[in-house]
Amino acid sequence: MSLSHNDRYILYHGTAKKYVKGILKGGFNISTSDTHWMGKGVYFYDEENRAYSFVKKVRKNATPSVLRAVLEVSKEKILNLVTNEEDKKKFANFIQAQEPTLNNSIRIKNCNMYNEKERDKCIFLIKCAIFDYYCNLNEIELAICEHNTHPGSYKQLVMTSLFIKQDSEVQYCAKTLEIIKKIESLRGA
DSSP states (O other), X not given: OOGGGXXXXXXXXXXXXXXXHHHHHHOOOOBOOTTSTTSSBEEEBSSHHHHHHHHHHHOTTSOEEEEEEEEEEEGGGEEETTTOHHHHHHHHHHHHHHHHXXXXXXXXXXXXXXXXXXXXXXXXXXXXXXXXXXXXXXXXXXXXXXXXXXXXXXXXXHTGGGGOOTTEEEEEEXXXXXXXXXXXXXXXX
């Protein structure tokens, strides 16, 4: 595949300073947490300050650092839920098609949707599973999504929040390490 059919992204990954040398030496690891926005992968922002702020917020006792990475990925292997209307429509249809399965899920049936903390955890698990399943089925290597940073109702988070503009941020999730071509240290390393 020639480079002309690839998209190239320069993105930023926030991490604790203690992990920078390991990442620069051995590369990233795919995160396997089941509570990330877009499922398993390596997460990036298109703004350095967002990556830095993320670390400050999530790892309060760590020294924040930012790495810059170059990602190259075939256009056909990108799920862009920010600017690609066709991708948005396909993904929304996919979610609607999964509704009967989601409604019958034992994990969801056991989730107390009236308890805000438990509901939010279940919603994150659902979003993560949907992204991973969709990306695996469609051989997606990079998912791009704008997420509402303030959780709301079950329906809003599973459907509506994927396309909301207010109080949102764009994140990039590399589903495979092969698309990460270059990593360099920026801030705090």
